[in-house]
Amino acid sequence: MAERERFERAxxxxxxxxxxxxxxxQKLxxxxxxxxxxxxxCTTTKPGFFxxxxxxxWEAWHSLGRMTKDEAVTQYLATVSAISPEWETVSPTEDGGDEEGEGGGGGVGPTVSRLADQEEELAEEEKTVFDWCKEGREDRLRSHLTPNNINNRDNEGMTLLHWACDRGRLNIVELLATRGADINSQDDDKQTPLHYASSCDxxxxxxxxxxxxxxxxxKDCDDLTPAQVAGDPSTRQLFHTLSDQ
Structure with a gap:
């Protein structure tokens, strides 16, 4: 059996x-x-901080760098064999998975494990400026922003600017900054919007x-600067590059 066929079966x-x-x-x-x-x-954008x-x-995939697809197939097969040496002797109909294909493997085959649960969908009239910010609805956010709510905090001490940076929404960040958002506000963990943007690369x-x-x-409550919480070396280098200009 060709290695690709073995991979699909594994x-x-x-x-x-x-x-x-x-x-x-093991799942990751x-x-x-x-x-x-x-x-x-991996060329996708790193998910938000929360x-x-x-x-x-993302980190499990991104960490593999430029590993070829064939090398990844080989490593996948080796990992499966280490976990369950008898896997090739088991018929696909004998392994006991449920009808949706979510077995003990945690969906690490064709159906990968699900991302974090989506936030509960609210009716339009129930949404707040925080909801519009998280969703990237610049039009709705513009019409609801006021000097009294632009620096409001949620139950974790996060402002709208924290959330915009977490989601990587540059247009929202620019809107908030020009409307008077506190660019150095700190949440309950003393992290600034810059910490969030840096952490999410x-x-x-x-x-x-x-x-x-x-x-x-x-510095945040762990005594770390925005540059130190960056997940990618290129983001950390950005701080040094801009500071030298």
Whole structure:
């Protein structure tokens, strides 16, 4: 059997194998190899700061760098064999997966594990400026912004600007900054909007915030600056490059 065919069969096995109990590390490792084998190098945008599941999956895939699809297939097969050496002797109809294909493998085959649950959908009349900001609805946000609510905080101390930076919405960031948002506001963990943009590797947002006077020396409750929480070396380098200009 060709290696690609073995890969597809291994992925089907992992999707349906209800008897397996995998650690989060194993699930993420399999997820990364699977995505690399199917799509190649990760070029998608890093999920927002509060999408913990999405960020973990993105990092598992992104960490593989330029590994070829064939190499990823080989690594996926080796990982599956290490977890379940007998997988090739099991018929796809004998592994006990449920009808939706969500077995003990946690969806690390063709059906990958789901991202963090979507936020509850609200009726239009129930939405607040925070909802419009998170959704990137600039038109609605413009009509609801006032000097009294632009620096409001949610139950985690996050302002609208924190959320816009977390989601990487440069147009919303620019709108808020020009309307008087506190560019150096700190949430309950003492993180500024610049911390959020940096952590999510939103390079265009980081560049804009710094051009508007965001303070890169502010430290959060873990004593970390925005540059230090960056997930990608290129984002950290951006701080040094702009500081030298």
């Amino acid at each position: 992925a089907e096995y992992m999707r349906n194998a209800s008897g397996l109990r995998l650690s989060n590390e 490792q399999l997820y990364g190899y699977f995505k690399q084998a199917k799509e190649g190098e 999408d913990f599941t999405g960020r973990a999956k 939103q390079v265009d947002v980081v560049t804009y915030l710094l051009s508007k006077g965001a303070d890169p020396s502010i």
